[in-house]
Amino acid sequence: MNKMTRDGIASLDWEKHARELDAHGCAILEHLIDPDTCQSLVACYDETETFRSHIHMARHGFGRGEYKYFAYPLPDMIAGLRQSLYPPLAEIANRWNRAMGLDRRFPGDHARFVAQCHEAGQTRPTPLLLRYGAEDYNCLHQDVYGDCVFPLQVAILLSDPKTDFEGGEFVLTEQRPRMQSRAEVVPLMQGDAVIFPVHHRPVAGTRGTYRVNMRHGVSRLRAGSRHTLGIIFHDAK
Numbered sequence: 001m002n003k004m005t006r007d008g009i010a011s012l013d014w015e016k017h018a019r020e021l022d023a024h025g026c027a028i029l030e031h032l033i034d035p036d037t038c039q040s041l042v043a044c045y046d047e048t049e050t051f052r053s054h055i056h057m058a059r060h061g062f063g064r065g066e067y068k069y070f071a072y073p074l075p076d077m078i079a080g081l082r083q084s085l086y087p088p089l090a091e092i093a094n095r096w097n098r099a100m101g102l103d104r105r106f107p108g109d110h111a112r113f114v115a116q117c118h119e120a121g122q123t124r125p126t127p128l129l130l131r132y133g134a135e136d137y138n139c140l141h142q143d144v145y146g147d148c149v150f151p152l153q154v155a156i157l158l159s160d161p162k163t164d165f166e167g168g169e170f171v172l173t174e175q176r177p178r179m180q181s182r183a184e185v186v187p188l189m190q191g192d193a194v195i196f197p198v199h200h201r202p203v204a205g206t207r208g209t210y211r212v213n214m215r216h217g218v219s220r221l222r223a224g225s226r227h228t229l230g231i232i233f234h235d236a237k
């Protein structure tokens with residue numbers, strides 16, 4: 001079955017991915033996007049009408065490299081991925097919020113969640129394509145775009161680390177209360193998706209569950225070029 005379809009995504013081993021997210025703060029969906037589709041997404045970076053804005057990271061102190069936010073209406077493929085990835089992630093997000101003692105619960109389908117963002121004044125789409133060249137990097141950050149936040153997001157590596165670039169590792173850091181930070185480097189192959197927390201996650205400790213603060217970024221590219229597709233589920237102000 002094509003993994004990118006709604007049924008394909010629903011039939012992935014979500015119990016396993018949820019266990020990985022609970023244990024390590026990230027999970028990998030291997031080969032979510034086939035190489036041809038990866039290539040066509042990379043090619044679409046140079047289109048202009050598909051996007052609502054173009055950011056040069058160095059100008060904002062975000063790192064070095066660039067990205068573009070897709071405009072509404074999203075390309076079918078991006079809209080489809082956002083809608084199909086959301087329901088299993090909403091179950092995990094609701095379980096995490098219960099564990100962290102947070103009242104917010106997320107509806108089971110993405111259209112209803114996006115309607116909540118729009119009511120809160122967050123109406124601009126957040127899925128994005130990123131492009132890095134040699135020496136580029138992405139500083140550790142959190143993709144919060146307003147009060148309405150869906151706590152998990154997905155990044156998909158479109159380039160092939162065997163042939164397209166060196167360095168440029170996806171990195172997560174976890175800041176635990178009153179403790180030193182922990183880093184996790186996520187090895188991705190072309191078409192792999194990593195699921196990770198936007199800003200925090202629950203960790204079970206000896207004295208109950210506590211909340212850790214998460215950031216993500218990309219280490220410096222040593223050579224070549226690297227493209228990613230980012231899927232963020234809340235919209236932006």
Ligand SMILES: O=C(O)CCC(=O)C(=O)O
Nearest residue numbers: 130143155170218228230
């Ligand atoms: O390029 C990457 O791997 C990370 C992109 C990113 O920051 C995101 O998708 O939110």
Ligand SMILES: [Fe+2]
Nearest residue numbers: 141143216230
């Ligand atoms: Fe990000």
